[in-house]
Amino acid sequence: MSTGEPVITQAALSGQTDGAAYTLQYKNRFLYSKYNPQKSVLAAIAALEILPDSLVLVFSPCLFYGWKELKEKCDAASSEILCVEAEEALHEFAQKAIQDQKLAATLLPLSQNTARGLDSFISKAQKKFRRVLRLDFSAGVSFNAEFYKSFFECAQNIVAAFWKNRLTLVRLGRLYCKNIFKNLIAAASALPFETLEKTVEKPILVCGAGESLDELTALARQKASQAKNPAAQTETDCKTKNAAAIAAINERFFVLAVDAALPALAAAGIKIDAAVATESQLAIEKAYIGFSQNKETAAPSPLFFFDLTSRAAIVRRLCADKNCSQAQNCGADACFYFSEFDKNHFIGRLAEQGLLPTSAPPLGSVGLTATYLALRLRKTQSVPVYVLGLDFSFSAGRTHARGTAQSKALFFTADRFRPAQNCAAAFAPGTEKIVGKDGRVFWSSKNMLGYADLFRDYFKGAPNLFDAGYCGIDLGLKRRPLADILDAPVLGPSNDLGRAASNYYGLSNDCGLANDFGNGQKARRFLADELSALRALADLLSKGDGSDFRDKSVSLDAQILRELRGREYLYLHFPDGTDAKTDRAFLTRVRAQIDFFAKDIETALAADSLIAAR
Numbered sequence: 001m002s003t004g005e006p007v008i009t010q011a012a013l014s015g016q017t018d019g020a021a022y023t024l025q026y027k028n029r030f031l032y033s034k035y036n037p038q039k040s041v042l043a044a045i046a047a048l049e050i051l052p053d054s055l056v057l058v059f060s061p062c063l064f065y066g067w068k069e070l071k072e073k074c075d076a077a078s079s080e081i082l083c084v085e086a087e088e089a090l091h092e093f094a095q096k097a098i099q100d101q102k103l104a105a106t107l108l109p110l111s112q113n114t115a116r117g118l119d120s121f122i123s124k125a126q127k128k129f130r131r132v133l134r135l136d137f138s139a140g141v142s143f144n145a146e147f148y149k150s151f152f153e154c155a156q157n158i159v160a161a162f163w164k165n166r167l168t169l170v171r172l173g174r175l176y177c178k179n180i181f182k183n184l185i186a187a188a189s190a191l192p193f194e195t196l197e198k199t200v201e202k203p204i205l206v207c208g209a210g211e212s213l214d215e216l217t218a219l220a221r222q223k224a225s226q227a228k229n230p231a232a233q234t235e236t237d238c239k240t241k242n243a244a245a246i247a248a249i250n251e252r253f254f255v256l257a258v259d260a261a262l263p264a265l266a267a268a269g270i271k272i273d274a275a276v277a278t279e280s281q282l283a284i285e286k287a288y289i290g291f292s293q294n295k296e297t298a299a300p301s302p303l304f305f306f307d308l309t310s311r312a313a314i315v316r317r318l319c320a321d322k323n324c325s326q327a328q329n330c331g332a333d334a335c336f337y338f339s340e341f342d343k344n345h346f347i348g349r350l351a352e353q354g355l356l357p358t359s360a361p362p363l364g365s366v367g368l369t370a371t372y373l374a375l376r377l378r379k380t381q382s383v384p385v386y387v388l389g390l391d392f393s394f395s396a397g398r399t400h401a402r403g404t405a406q407s408k409a410l411f412f413t414a415d416r417f418r419p420a421q422n423c424a425a426a427f428a429p430g431t432e433k434i435v436g437k438d439g440r441v442f443w444s445s446k447n448m449l450g451y452a453d454l455f456r457d458y459f460k461g462a463p464n465l466f467d468a469g470y471c472g473i474d475l476g477l478k479r480r481p482l483a484d485i486l487d488a489p490v491l492g493p494s495n496d497l498g499r500a501a502s503n504y505y506g507l508s509n510d511c512g513l514a515n516d517f518g519n520g521q522k523a524r525r526f527l528a529d530e531l532s533a534l535r536a537l538a539d540l541l542s543k544g545d546g547s548d549f550r551d552k553s554v555s556l557d558a559q560i561l562r563e564l565r566g567r568e569y570l571y572l573h574f575p576d577g578t579d580a581k582t583d584r585a586f587l588t589r590v591r592a593q594i595d596f597f598a599k600d601i602e603t604a605l606a607a608d609s610l611i612a613a614r
Helices: 039-047 067-076 088-101 115-124 139-189 213-226 235-250 259-267 282-288 312-319 345-352 366-377 405-412 446-458 482-487 520-546 556-564 584-606
Strands: 007-010 022-026 054-059 080-084 131-136 204-207 254-258 274-277 303-307 334-339 358-360 385-388 432-435 441-444 465-467
Touching: 039 067, 039 131, 054 067, 054 139, 067 080, 115 139, 131 139, 139 303, 139 312, 139 334, 139 345, 139 520, 139 584, 204 213, 204 366, 213 259, 213 385, 213 482, 254 259, 254 366, 259 274, 259 282, 259 405, 274 366, 282 312, 282 405, 303 312, 312 334, 358 366, 366 385, 366 446, 385 482, 441 446, 520 556, 520 584
Parallel strands: 054 080, 054 131, 204 254, 204 385, 254 274, 274 303, 303 334, 334 358, 385 465
Antiparallel strands: 007 022, 432 441
């Protein structure tokens, strides 16, 4: 909040004064030269190289000297200008200047001088900006120098993230959309996340698949070993005490595991209350090999949190037969969420139909997503959340915890020429050495370092969020050694099936676990309508004006663009797929994609799964 008002004063005329004879004074400071107010601005504009599709951030525009010259230069380069002012008094002054001079200028509202407001402007802009430039129009930037520096960096990061995401969509966009269609009926019939939110009363242990997970599985085996007395106990007694020792560990936590950690935890006898599955590719299948209901203990399968883009084959396999009548099915309960990998009208249509699950930020890593879900699942902020196995690094020769699919694969392929180690990962291009929390040397990649930075930024300040891992990258959280929290008194309800306080998952009984939520038929209708629309579009693209689906009230190109709106999945993965086009080469590729997605929708409608039948 400013304490003064900007005042226009007469410039001291000189032989070098060029046009402008007024300067601006604010807080006992001149914001322009007293002798030639617009000289420095015009010089900066002349020196500015504006490439096509640039976003020029004009900071503290005030009197808008040089606006005409900058506008002409941006129009010639097909670029846009956004004016930003952080001082309230100067913002009001700039807004009045726009009105008085009748300028076609966009001044970001003061309340939107945030990362969210900037992201909203960039996402709604008609252009897809490729770069961001900064131009200071007055010395008013000096009053909030750090803000303008951060704002400019934020804009650069948003634009860079968009194009980085574009690269991901080119590679995986079609797979994401394919899985959405195949998972839609299951998601519509599954447990709504809202019924589970704020229901976990016990401390939550988020388990990743990094090396620090070894400490938990080793302690579980150690406690189990201590419970045995081979000299005095029968084999049956040993099994009983072994199970009791593992149960004592299980009783302390609500264990929320990433899918890659499932084999290691299951092998150690640790009960997994819930699992998070985000991966859409085939590679994750190996984490589910042999995963089924424990027939000896009759322990139910974890509650699975699936992303709407998760690999559909895993969803069908885990949730198709809840009664386990088929050997390959474990009959898990499922809950879906949606990581917003792109903002488009197709996603908006799903939301309008009530078919889009609760949204989660696109954090990119299953470990970050699991932590995000854990914070939403805990009943109150006083419930502690511990993260373990989120190392974002690895030691030479290893990449994952013992017992994971990746670790087992090293032993399966080992022979006298190839040891059971993966040293190539540590010395691959792009990896670098880091010093872990325990002082040892680890290796990490640019992607994992990026995830670690994102973790620190996103979860900074989260109450009662602790790091229980003994190694790996520092996550910026308070450290709580695993041995200490395992020996702490039990908090929250026990895991007894007969308890009244909560169900087997550790969730409150009023969370609404049910078998029918009535949206399955709505999802089927949506898919059937989409299939019909795709067939009509295919006919329109093939026959043009001769199509039975031709709307003669509009031009052919206009009708095609209308039909493509809300069906971005047909071209989202094209290198030039940021917008729909009507040129022949683009539409030829779109026509080929229609058959691909039509077949996926037919498969989804024909799938015979329990969730689809609810």
